[in-house]
Amino acid sequence: MKNAQVLIVEDSKTMQQFLRNLLESEHYHVVLANDGETGLELFQQGIVAGKPFDIVMTDVVMPGMSGLDLLGKVKALNRDTIVVVLTSDANVETAIEALNLGANNFLHKPPNSEEILNVLWRAAKQREIFLENEELNPFTERTIHIEIPSQLKFIKGISHNIIADAKLMGYDEVDLYDKIPVTIDEAVTNAIKHGNKFQEDKKVYIDIQINTERIKIVVADEGAGFDVTSVPDPTDPMNFLKPSGRGILFMSIGMDEIRYNQKGNVLTLIKYRISPKKVE
Structure with missing residues:
Protein backbone atom coordinates (compact mmCIF):
# COMPACT_ATOMS: atom_id res chain seq x y z
CA MET A 1 0.00 0.00 0.00
CA LYS A 2 2.62 2.52 -1.08
CA ASN A 3 1.37 6.16 -1.15
CA ALA A 4 -0.87 5.26 1.80
CA GLN A 5 -1.86 8.02 4.24
CA VAL A 6 -0.16 7.40 7.59
CA LEU A 7 -0.96 9.22 10.84
CA ILE A 8 1.85 8.98 13.41
CA VAL A 9 0.78 9.82 16.97
CA GLU A 10 3.91 10.11 19.09
CA ASP A 11 5.02 12.58 21.76
CA SER A 12 8.74 11.99 21.17
CA LYS A 13 10.10 14.37 18.51
CA THR A 14 13.03 12.04 17.89
CA MET A 15 10.75 9.07 17.21
CA GLN A 16 8.46 11.24 15.08
CA GLN A 17 11.32 12.29 12.83
CA PHE A 18 12.73 8.77 12.61
CA LEU A 19 9.37 7.34 11.52
CA ARG A 20 8.66 10.18 9.11
CA ASN A 21 12.02 9.87 7.35
CA LEU A 22 11.71 6.10 7.11
CA LEU A 23 8.16 6.02 5.77
CA GLU A 24 8.51 8.95 3.39
CA SER A 25 11.55 7.26 1.87
CA GLU A 26 9.17 4.37 1.05
CA HIS A 27 6.61 6.77 -0.49
CA TYR A 28 4.11 6.82 2.36
CA HIS A 29 2.35 10.15 3.01
CA VAL A 30 2.95 11.01 6.67
CA VAL A 31 1.08 13.33 9.06
CA LEU A 32 2.33 13.86 12.63
CA ALA A 33 0.46 14.41 15.91
CA ASN A 34 2.06 15.06 19.29
CA ASP A 35 -0.70 13.52 21.42
CA GLY A 36 -3.86 11.42 21.31
CA GLU A 37 -6.30 14.32 21.27
CA THR A 38 -4.60 15.92 18.27
CA GLY A 39 -4.34 12.56 16.55
CA LEU A 40 -8.07 11.90 17.01
CA GLU A 41 -8.92 15.37 15.69
CA LEU A 42 -6.78 14.83 12.57
CA PHE A 43 -8.29 11.38 12.06
CA GLN A 44 -11.83 12.79 12.27
CA GLN A 45 -10.93 15.56 9.84
CA GLY A 46 -9.71 12.97 7.35
CA ILE A 47 -13.02 11.09 7.54
CA VAL A 48 -15.07 14.29 7.10
CA ALA A 49 -12.95 15.24 4.07
CA GLY A 50 -13.50 11.81 2.54
CA LYS A 51 -9.79 11.00 2.82
CA PRO A 52 -9.49 8.71 5.86
CA PHE A 53 -6.03 7.65 6.99
CA ASP A 54 -5.09 4.15 5.83
CA ILE A 55 -2.69 3.54 8.74
CA VAL A 56 -2.38 4.93 12.27
CA MET A 57 0.82 4.34 14.25
CA THR A 58 0.43 5.35 17.89
CA ASP A 59 2.52 5.29 21.03
CA VAL A 60 0.79 3.80 24.08
CA VAL A 61 1.97 6.13 26.85
CA MET A 62 1.38 9.82 26.03
CA PRO A 63 0.21 12.88 27.93
CA GLY A 64 -3.60 13.05 28.00
CA MET A 65 -5.31 10.40 25.88
CA SER A 66 -3.43 7.09 25.86
CA GLY A 67 -2.66 5.20 22.69
CA LEU A 68 -5.04 2.42 23.67
CA ASP A 69 -7.88 4.91 24.13
CA LEU A 70 -7.05 6.41 20.74
CA LEU A 71 -7.01 2.93 19.22
CA GLY A 72 -10.53 2.25 20.47
CA LYS A 73 -11.84 5.56 19.12
CA VAL A 74 -10.17 5.10 15.73
CA LYS A 75 -11.63 1.61 15.31
CA ALA A 76 -15.07 2.91 16.33
CA LEU A 77 -14.86 5.58 13.61
CA ASN A 78 -13.42 3.34 10.91
CA ARG A 79 -12.86 -0.32 11.67
CA ASP A 80 -10.93 -0.78 8.39
CA THR A 81 -8.06 1.54 9.37
CA ILE A 82 -4.82 -0.31 10.06
CA VAL A 83 -3.56 0.51 13.57
CA VAL A 84 -0.03 -0.35 14.72
CA VAL A 85 0.77 0.26 18.38
CA LEU A 86 4.23 1.34 19.57
CA THR A 87 5.09 0.36 23.13
CA SER A 88 8.18 0.53 25.29
CA ASP A 89 6.43 -1.66 27.86
CA ALA A 90 7.97 -5.14 27.93
CA ASN A 91 4.76 -6.46 29.51
CA VAL A 92 3.04 -8.71 26.99
CA GLU A 93 -0.35 -7.83 28.52
CA THR A 94 -0.17 -4.37 26.92
CA ALA A 95 0.28 -5.93 23.48
CA ILE A 96 -2.55 -8.39 24.11
CA GLU A 97 -4.86 -5.58 25.23
CA ALA A 98 -4.03 -3.65 22.07
CA LEU A 99 -4.79 -6.65 19.86
CA ASN A 100 -8.07 -7.24 21.69
CA LEU A 101 -9.02 -3.62 21.01
CA GLY A 102 -8.48 -4.13 17.29
CA ALA A 103 -4.80 -3.30 16.69
CA ASN A 104 -3.42 -4.99 13.59
CA ASN A 105 0.04 -5.33 15.10
CA PHE A 106 2.42 -3.87 17.68
CA LEU A 107 6.07 -2.85 17.78
CA HIS A 108 8.41 -2.62 20.78
CA LYS A 109 10.32 0.64 21.02
CA PRO A 110 12.81 1.36 19.75
CA PRO A 111 11.79 -0.59 16.62
CA ASN A 112 14.25 -1.15 13.79
CA SER A 113 13.57 0.02 10.25
CA GLU A 114 13.21 -3.42 8.72
CA GLU A 115 10.71 -4.53 11.36
CA ILE A 116 8.57 -1.41 10.90
CA LEU A 117 8.40 -1.73 7.12
CA ASN A 118 7.67 -5.45 7.36
CA VAL A 119 4.79 -4.93 9.81
CA LEU A 120 3.26 -2.18 7.67
CA TRP A 121 3.65 -4.21 4.50
CA ARG A 122 1.91 -7.25 6.01
CA ALA A 123 -0.90 -5.18 7.51
CA ALA A 124 -1.43 -3.32 4.24
CA LYS A 125 -1.46 -6.60 2.31
CA GLN A 126 -4.22 -7.93 4.56
CA ARG A 127 -6.18 -4.73 3.90
CA GLU A 128 -5.78 -5.13 0.14
CA ILE A 129 -7.05 -8.71 0.31
CA PHE A 130 -10.04 -7.52 2.34
CA LEU A 131 -10.87 -4.85 -0.24
CA GLU A 132 -10.60 -7.41 -3.04
CA ASN A 133 -13.04 -9.64 -1.14
CA GLU A 134 -15.42 -6.69 -0.78
CA GLU A 135 -15.51 -6.24 -4.54
CA LEU A 136 -16.46 -9.90 -4.97
CA ASN A 137 -19.10 -9.91 -2.23
CA PRO A 138 -22.09 -9.14 -4.49
CA PHE A 139 -21.22 -12.25 -6.50
Missing part, protein backbone atom coordinates in the same frame (compact mmCIF):
# COMPACT_ATOMS: atom_id res chain seq x y z
CA THR A 140 -20.39 -14.49 -3.55
CA GLU A 141 -22.33 -16.80 -1.27
CA ARG A 142 -20.45 -18.30 1.66
CA THR A 143 -21.60 -21.69 2.89
CA ILE A 144 -20.75 -23.52 6.10
CA HIS A 145 -21.76 -27.09 6.96
CA ILE A 146 -21.31 -28.26 10.54
CA GLU A 147 -22.14 -31.63 12.12
CA ILE A 148 -21.79 -31.97 15.89
CA PRO A 149 -22.66 -34.68 18.41
CA SER A 150 -25.31 -33.79 20.98
CA GLN A 151 -22.94 -31.93 23.30
CA LEU A 152 -23.49 -28.33 24.35
CA LYS A 153 -19.76 -27.51 24.46
CA PHE A 154 -19.60 -27.18 20.66
CA ILE A 155 -22.18 -24.41 20.39
CA LYS A 156 -19.89 -21.43 20.94
CA GLY A 157 -17.68 -22.32 17.99
CA ILE A 158 -20.65 -22.28 15.62
CA SER A 159 -21.36 -18.60 16.30
CA HIS A 160 -17.69 -17.77 15.82
CA ASN A 161 -17.69 -19.31 12.33
CA ILE A 162 -20.87 -17.54 11.27
CA ILE A 163 -19.73 -14.15 12.53
CA ALA A 164 -16.29 -14.47 10.90
CA ASP A 165 -17.78 -15.18 7.46
CA ALA A 166 -20.57 -12.61 7.82
CA LYS A 167 -17.99 -9.91 8.68
CA LEU A 168 -16.16 -10.71 5.44
CA MET A 169 -19.45 -10.16 3.63
CA GLY A 170 -19.74 -6.71 5.14
CA TYR A 171 -22.27 -7.29 7.92
CA ASP A 172 -22.11 -5.03 10.95
CA GLU A 173 -19.92 -6.66 13.60
CA VAL A 174 -21.77 -5.19 16.57
CA ASP A 175 -25.13 -6.36 15.23
CA LEU A 176 -23.72 -9.83 14.59
CA TYR A 177 -22.46 -10.19 18.16
CA ASP A 178 -25.80 -8.91 19.47
CA LYS A 179 -27.91 -11.37 17.48
CA ILE A 180 -26.03 -14.48 16.34
CA PRO A 181 -24.69 -16.02 19.60
CA VAL A 182 -28.02 -15.92 21.48
CA THR A 183 -29.88 -17.26 18.43
CA ILE A 184 -27.46 -20.12 17.84
CA ASP A 185 -27.39 -20.95 21.55
CA GLU A 186 -31.18 -21.29 21.67
CA ALA A 187 -31.57 -23.11 18.35
CA VAL A 188 -28.81 -25.67 18.82
CA THR A 189 -29.54 -26.20 22.51
CA ASN A 190 -33.14 -27.02 21.62
CA ALA A 191 -31.96 -29.46 18.94
CA ILE A 192 -29.63 -31.21 21.41
CA LYS A 193 -31.92 -31.13 24.44
CA HIS A 194 -35.43 -31.51 23.05
CA GLY A 195 -34.68 -33.05 19.66
CA ASN A 196 -31.90 -35.54 20.29
CA LYS A 197 -32.56 -35.86 24.05
CA PHE A 198 -28.79 -35.49 24.70
CA GLN A 199 -28.14 -38.81 22.90
CA GLU A 200 -24.55 -38.39 21.74
CA ASP A 201 -24.90 -40.94 18.96
CA LYS A 202 -27.33 -38.53 17.31
CA LYS A 203 -26.03 -35.47 15.51
CA VAL A 204 -27.14 -31.90 14.97
CA TYR A 205 -26.63 -30.50 11.48
CA ILE A 206 -26.13 -26.78 10.91
CA ASP A 207 -26.06 -25.37 7.38
CA ILE A 208 -25.34 -21.68 6.86
CA GLN A 209 -25.60 -19.63 3.68
CA ILE A 210 -24.42 -16.01 3.71
CA ASN A 211 -24.72 -13.53 0.87
CA THR A 212 -24.96 -9.75 0.73
CA GLU A 213 -28.72 -9.81 1.33
CA ARG A 214 -29.29 -12.38 4.09
CA ILE A 215 -27.90 -14.96 6.47
CA LYS A 216 -29.77 -18.26 6.36
CA ILE A 217 -29.23 -20.80 9.14
CA VAL A 218 -30.79 -24.28 9.06
CA VAL A 219 -30.58 -26.40 12.23
CA ALA A 220 -31.68 -30.04 11.99
CA ASP A 221 -31.67 -32.80 14.58
CA GLU A 222 -32.26 -36.57 14.39
CA GLY A 223 -35.08 -36.58 16.90
CA ALA A 224 -38.71 -37.59 16.42
CA GLY A 225 -39.81 -33.99 15.98
CA PHE A 226 -42.81 -32.34 17.62
CA ASP A 227 -46.15 -30.75 16.89
CA VAL A 228 -45.21 -27.44 15.30
CA THR A 229 -48.61 -25.96 16.12
CA SER A 230 -47.73 -26.23 19.81
CA VAL A 231 -44.97 -23.62 19.46
CA PRO A 232 -46.13 -20.55 21.42
CA ASP A 233 -46.50 -17.26 19.61
CA PRO A 234 -43.42 -15.31 20.81
CA THR A 235 -45.14 -11.97 20.14
CA ASP A 236 -48.02 -12.75 22.49
CA PRO A 237 -47.39 -10.98 25.83
CA MET A 238 -49.00 -13.94 27.59
CA ASN A 239 -46.00 -16.07 26.53
CA PHE A 240 -43.23 -13.70 27.63
CA LEU A 241 -42.76 -15.30 31.03
CA LYS A 242 -43.25 -18.90 29.98
CA PRO A 243 -39.92 -20.81 30.01
CA SER A 244 -41.07 -22.93 27.07
CA GLY A 245 -41.55 -19.89 24.87
CA ARG A 246 -38.56 -17.86 25.90
CA GLY A 247 -36.15 -19.44 23.41
CA ILE A 248 -38.52 -18.72 20.54
CA LEU A 249 -38.81 -15.14 21.77
CA PHE A 250 -35.02 -14.69 21.82
CA MET A 251 -34.69 -16.08 18.31
CA SER A 252 -37.54 -13.93 17.00
CA ILE A 253 -35.74 -10.83 18.30
CA GLY A 254 -32.48 -11.80 16.61
CA MET A 255 -33.88 -13.13 13.35
CA ASP A 256 -36.32 -11.81 10.76
CA GLU A 257 -37.87 -15.19 9.87
CA ILE A 258 -38.30 -18.43 11.85
CA ARG A 259 -39.73 -21.56 10.21
CA TYR A 260 -40.07 -25.22 11.22
CA ASN A 261 -40.59 -28.11 8.84
CA GLN A 262 -43.78 -30.15 9.20
CA LYS A 263 -42.08 -32.84 11.29
CA GLY A 264 -40.62 -30.26 13.65
CA ASN A 265 -36.98 -31.36 13.55
CA VAL A 266 -35.65 -28.77 11.11
CA LEU A 267 -35.53 -25.07 12.02
CA THR A 268 -34.81 -22.37 9.44
CA LEU A 269 -33.66 -18.95 10.62
CA ILE A 270 -33.17 -15.95 8.33
CA LYS A 271 -31.60 -12.59 9.09
CA TYR A 272 -31.65 -9.95 6.38
CA ARG A 273 -28.96 -7.30 6.02
CA ILE A 274 -31.75 -4.71 5.93
CA SER A 275 -34.31 -6.02 8.39
CA PRO A 276 -37.98 -5.76 7.32
CA LYS A 277 -38.65 -5.01 11.00
CA LYS A 278 -36.91 -1.68 10.60
CA VAL A 279 -38.69 -0.74 7.38
CA GLU A 280 -41.97 1.06 7.94
Whole structure:
Protein backbone atom coordinates (compact mmCIF):
# COMPACT_ATOMS: atom_id res chain seq x y z
CA MET A 1 0.00 0.00 0.00
CA LYS A 2 2.62 2.52 -1.08
CA ASN A 3 1.37 6.16 -1.15
CA ALA A 4 -0.87 5.26 1.80
CA GLN A 5 -1.86 8.02 4.24
CA VAL A 6 -0.16 7.40 7.59
CA LEU A 7 -0.96 9.22 10.84
CA ILE A 8 1.85 8.98 13.41
CA VAL A 9 0.78 9.82 16.97
CA GLU A 10 3.91 10.11 19.09
CA ASP A 11 5.02 12.58 21.76
CA SER A 12 8.74 11.99 21.17
CA LYS A 13 10.10 14.37 18.51
CA THR A 14 13.03 12.04 17.89
CA MET A 15 10.75 9.07 17.21
CA GLN A 16 8.46 11.24 15.08
CA GLN A 17 11.32 12.29 12.83
CA PHE A 18 12.73 8.77 12.61
CA LEU A 19 9.37 7.34 11.52
CA ARG A 20 8.66 10.18 9.11
CA ASN A 21 12.02 9.87 7.35
CA LEU A 22 11.71 6.10 7.11
CA LEU A 23 8.16 6.02 5.77
CA GLU A 24 8.51 8.95 3.39
CA SER A 25 11.55 7.26 1.87
CA GLU A 26 9.17 4.37 1.05
CA HIS A 27 6.61 6.77 -0.49
CA TYR A 28 4.11 6.82 2.36
CA HIS A 29 2.35 10.15 3.01
CA VAL A 30 2.95 11.01 6.67
CA VAL A 31 1.08 13.33 9.06
CA LEU A 32 2.33 13.86 12.63
CA ALA A 33 0.46 14.41 15.91
CA ASN A 34 2.06 15.06 19.29
CA ASP A 35 -0.70 13.52 21.42
CA GLY A 36 -3.86 11.42 21.31
CA GLU A 37 -6.30 14.32 21.27
CA THR A 38 -4.60 15.92 18.27
CA GLY A 39 -4.34 12.56 16.55
CA LEU A 40 -8.07 11.90 17.01
CA GLU A 41 -8.92 15.37 15.69
CA LEU A 42 -6.78 14.83 12.57
CA PHE A 43 -8.29 11.38 12.06
CA GLN A 44 -11.83 12.79 12.27
CA GLN A 45 -10.93 15.56 9.84
CA GLY A 46 -9.71 12.97 7.35
CA ILE A 47 -13.02 11.09 7.54
CA VAL A 48 -15.07 14.29 7.10
CA ALA A 49 -12.95 15.24 4.07
CA GLY A 50 -13.50 11.81 2.54
CA LYS A 51 -9.79 11.00 2.82
CA PRO A 52 -9.49 8.71 5.86
CA PHE A 53 -6.03 7.65 6.99
CA ASP A 54 -5.09 4.15 5.83
CA ILE A 55 -2.69 3.54 8.74
CA VAL A 56 -2.38 4.93 12.27
CA MET A 57 0.82 4.34 14.25
CA THR A 58 0.43 5.35 17.89
CA ASP A 59 2.52 5.29 21.03
CA VAL A 60 0.79 3.80 24.08
CA VAL A 61 1.97 6.13 26.85
CA MET A 62 1.38 9.82 26.03
CA PRO A 63 0.21 12.88 27.93
CA GLY A 64 -3.60 13.05 28.00
CA MET A 65 -5.31 10.40 25.88
CA SER A 66 -3.43 7.09 25.86
CA GLY A 67 -2.66 5.20 22.69
CA LEU A 68 -5.04 2.42 23.67
CA ASP A 69 -7.88 4.91 24.13
CA LEU A 70 -7.05 6.41 20.74
CA LEU A 71 -7.01 2.93 19.22
CA GLY A 72 -10.53 2.25 20.47
CA LYS A 73 -11.84 5.56 19.12
CA VAL A 74 -10.17 5.10 15.73
CA LYS A 75 -11.63 1.61 15.31
CA ALA A 76 -15.07 2.91 16.33
CA LEU A 77 -14.86 5.58 13.61
CA ASN A 78 -13.42 3.34 10.91
CA ARG A 79 -12.86 -0.32 11.67
CA ASP A 80 -10.93 -0.78 8.39
CA THR A 81 -8.06 1.54 9.37
CA ILE A 82 -4.82 -0.31 10.06
CA VAL A 83 -3.56 0.51 13.57
CA VAL A 84 -0.03 -0.35 14.72
CA VAL A 85 0.77 0.26 18.38
CA LEU A 86 4.23 1.34 19.57
CA THR A 87 5.09 0.36 23.13
CA SER A 88 8.18 0.53 25.29
CA ASP A 89 6.43 -1.66 27.86
CA ALA A 90 7.97 -5.14 27.93
CA ASN A 91 4.76 -6.46 29.51
CA VAL A 92 3.04 -8.71 26.99
CA GLU A 93 -0.35 -7.83 28.52
CA THR A 94 -0.17 -4.37 26.92
CA ALA A 95 0.28 -5.93 23.48
CA ILE A 96 -2.55 -8.39 24.11
CA GLU A 97 -4.86 -5.58 25.23
CA ALA A 98 -4.03 -3.65 22.07
CA LEU A 99 -4.79 -6.65 19.86
CA ASN A 100 -8.07 -7.24 21.69
CA LEU A 101 -9.02 -3.62 21.01
CA GLY A 102 -8.48 -4.13 17.29
CA ALA A 103 -4.80 -3.30 16.69
CA ASN A 104 -3.42 -4.99 13.59
CA ASN A 105 0.04 -5.33 15.10
CA PHE A 106 2.42 -3.87 17.68
CA LEU A 107 6.07 -2.85 17.78
CA HIS A 108 8.41 -2.62 20.78
CA LYS A 109 10.32 0.64 21.02
CA PRO A 110 12.81 1.36 19.75
CA PRO A 111 11.79 -0.59 16.62
CA ASN A 112 14.25 -1.15 13.79
CA SER A 113 13.57 0.02 10.25
CA GLU A 114 13.21 -3.42 8.72
CA GLU A 115 10.71 -4.53 11.36
CA ILE A 116 8.57 -1.41 10.90
CA LEU A 117 8.40 -1.73 7.12
CA ASN A 118 7.67 -5.45 7.36
CA VAL A 119 4.79 -4.93 9.81
CA LEU A 120 3.26 -2.18 7.67
CA TRP A 121 3.65 -4.21 4.50
CA ARG A 122 1.91 -7.25 6.01
CA ALA A 123 -0.90 -5.18 7.51
CA ALA A 124 -1.43 -3.32 4.24
CA LYS A 125 -1.46 -6.60 2.31
CA GLN A 126 -4.22 -7.93 4.56
CA ARG A 127 -6.18 -4.73 3.90
CA GLU A 128 -5.78 -5.13 0.14
CA ILE A 129 -7.05 -8.71 0.31
CA PHE A 130 -10.04 -7.52 2.34
CA LEU A 131 -10.87 -4.85 -0.24
CA GLU A 132 -10.60 -7.41 -3.04
CA ASN A 133 -13.04 -9.64 -1.14
CA GLU A 134 -15.42 -6.69 -0.78
CA GLU A 135 -15.51 -6.24 -4.54
CA LEU A 136 -16.46 -9.90 -4.97
CA ASN A 137 -19.10 -9.91 -2.23
CA PRO A 138 -22.09 -9.14 -4.49
CA PHE A 139 -21.22 -12.25 -6.50
CA THR A 140 -20.39 -14.49 -3.55
CA GLU A 141 -22.33 -16.80 -1.27
CA ARG A 142 -20.45 -18.30 1.66
CA THR A 143 -21.60 -21.69 2.89
CA ILE A 144 -20.75 -23.52 6.10
CA HIS A 145 -21.76 -27.09 6.96
CA ILE A 146 -21.31 -28.26 10.54
CA GLU A 147 -22.14 -31.63 12.12
CA ILE A 148 -21.79 -31.97 15.89
CA PRO A 149 -22.66 -34.68 18.41
CA SER A 150 -25.31 -33.79 20.98
CA GLN A 151 -22.94 -31.93 23.30
CA LEU A 152 -23.49 -28.33 24.35
CA LYS A 153 -19.76 -27.51 24.46
CA PHE A 154 -19.60 -27.18 20.66
CA ILE A 155 -22.18 -24.41 20.39
CA LYS A 156 -19.89 -21.43 20.94
CA GLY A 157 -17.68 -22.32 17.99
CA ILE A 158 -20.65 -22.28 15.62
CA SER A 159 -21.36 -18.60 16.30
CA HIS A 160 -17.69 -17.77 15.82
CA ASN A 161 -17.69 -19.31 12.33
CA ILE A 162 -20.87 -17.54 11.27
CA ILE A 163 -19.73 -14.15 12.53
CA ALA A 164 -16.29 -14.47 10.90
CA ASP A 165 -17.78 -15.18 7.46
CA ALA A 166 -20.57 -12.61 7.82
CA LYS A 167 -17.99 -9.91 8.68
CA LEU A 168 -16.16 -10.71 5.44
CA MET A 169 -19.45 -10.16 3.63
CA GLY A 170 -19.74 -6.71 5.14
CA TYR A 171 -22.27 -7.29 7.92
CA ASP A 172 -22.11 -5.03 10.95
CA GLU A 173 -19.92 -6.66 13.60
CA VAL A 174 -21.77 -5.19 16.57
CA ASP A 175 -25.13 -6.36 15.23
CA LEU A 176 -23.72 -9.83 14.59
CA TYR A 177 -22.46 -10.19 18.16
CA ASP A 178 -25.80 -8.91 19.47
CA LYS A 179 -27.91 -11.37 17.48
CA ILE A 180 -26.03 -14.48 16.34
CA PRO A 181 -24.69 -16.02 19.60
CA VAL A 182 -28.02 -15.92 21.48
CA THR A 183 -29.88 -17.26 18.43
CA ILE A 184 -27.46 -20.12 17.84
CA ASP A 185 -27.39 -20.95 21.55
CA GLU A 186 -31.18 -21.29 21.67
CA ALA A 187 -31.57 -23.11 18.35
CA VAL A 188 -28.81 -25.67 18.82
CA THR A 189 -29.54 -26.20 22.51
CA ASN A 190 -33.14 -27.02 21.62
CA ALA A 191 -31.96 -29.46 18.94
CA ILE A 192 -29.63 -31.21 21.41
CA LYS A 193 -31.92 -31.13 24.44
CA HIS A 194 -35.43 -31.51 23.05
CA GLY A 195 -34.68 -33.05 19.66
CA ASN A 196 -31.90 -35.54 20.29
CA LYS A 197 -32.56 -35.86 24.05
CA PHE A 198 -28.79 -35.49 24.70
CA GLN A 199 -28.14 -38.81 22.90
CA GLU A 200 -24.55 -38.39 21.74
CA ASP A 201 -24.90 -40.94 18.96
CA LYS A 202 -27.33 -38.53 17.31
CA LYS A 203 -26.03 -35.47 15.51
CA VAL A 204 -27.14 -31.90 14.97
CA TYR A 205 -26.63 -30.50 11.48
CA ILE A 206 -26.13 -26.78 10.91
CA ASP A 207 -26.06 -25.37 7.38
CA ILE A 208 -25.34 -21.68 6.86
CA GLN A 209 -25.60 -19.63 3.68
CA ILE A 210 -24.42 -16.01 3.71
CA ASN A 211 -24.72 -13.53 0.87
CA THR A 212 -24.96 -9.75 0.73
CA GLU A 213 -28.72 -9.81 1.33
CA ARG A 214 -29.29 -12.38 4.09
CA ILE A 215 -27.90 -14.96 6.47
CA LYS A 216 -29.77 -18.26 6.36
CA ILE A 217 -29.23 -20.80 9.14
CA VAL A 218 -30.79 -24.28 9.06
CA VAL A 219 -30.58 -26.40 12.23
CA ALA A 220 -31.68 -30.04 11.99
CA ASP A 221 -31.67 -32.80 14.58
CA GLU A 222 -32.26 -36.57 14.39
CA GLY A 223 -35.08 -36.58 16.90
CA ALA A 224 -38.71 -37.59 16.42
CA GLY A 225 -39.81 -33.99 15.98
CA PHE A 226 -42.81 -32.34 17.62
CA ASP A 227 -46.15 -30.75 16.89
CA VAL A 228 -45.21 -27.44 15.30
CA THR A 229 -48.61 -25.96 16.12
CA SER A 230 -47.73 -26.23 19.81
CA VAL A 231 -44.97 -23.62 19.46
CA PRO A 232 -46.13 -20.55 21.42
CA ASP A 233 -46.50 -17.26 19.61
CA PRO A 234 -43.42 -15.31 20.81
CA THR A 235 -45.14 -11.97 20.14
CA ASP A 236 -48.02 -12.75 22.49
CA PRO A 237 -47.39 -10.98 25.83
CA MET A 238 -49.00 -13.94 27.59
CA ASN A 239 -46.00 -16.07 26.53
CA PHE A 240 -43.23 -13.70 27.63
CA LEU A 241 -42.76 -15.30 31.03
CA LYS A 242 -43.25 -18.90 29.98
CA PRO A 243 -39.92 -20.81 30.01
CA SER A 244 -41.07 -22.93 27.07
CA GLY A 245 -41.55 -19.89 24.87
CA ARG A 246 -38.56 -17.86 25.90
CA GLY A 247 -36.15 -19.44 23.41
CA ILE A 248 -38.52 -18.72 20.54
CA LEU A 249 -38.81 -15.14 21.77
CA PHE A 250 -35.02 -14.69 21.82
CA MET A 251 -34.69 -16.08 18.31
CA SER A 252 -37.54 -13.93 17.00
CA ILE A 253 -35.74 -10.83 18.30
CA GLY A 254 -32.48 -11.80 16.61
CA MET A 255 -33.88 -13.13 13.35
CA ASP A 256 -36.32 -11.81 10.76
CA GLU A 257 -37.87 -15.19 9.87
CA ILE A 258 -38.30 -18.43 11.85
CA ARG A 259 -39.73 -21.56 10.21
CA TYR A 260 -40.07 -25.22 11.22
CA ASN A 261 -40.59 -28.11 8.84
CA GLN A 262 -43.78 -30.15 9.20
CA LYS A 263 -42.08 -32.84 11.29
CA GLY A 264 -40.62 -30.26 13.65
CA ASN A 265 -36.98 -31.36 13.55
CA VAL A 266 -35.65 -28.77 11.11
CA LEU A 267 -35.53 -25.07 12.02
CA THR A 268 -34.81 -22.37 9.44
CA LEU A 269 -33.66 -18.95 10.62
CA ILE A 270 -33.17 -15.95 8.33
CA LYS A 271 -31.60 -12.59 9.09
CA TYR A 272 -31.65 -9.95 6.38
CA ARG A 273 -28.96 -7.30 6.02
CA ILE A 274 -31.75 -4.71 5.93
CA SER A 275 -34.31 -6.02 8.39
CA PRO A 276 -37.98 -5.76 7.32
CA LYS A 277 -38.65 -5.01 11.00
CA LYS A 278 -36.91 -1.68 10.60
CA VAL A 279 -38.69 -0.74 7.38
CA GLU A 280 -41.97 1.06 7.94
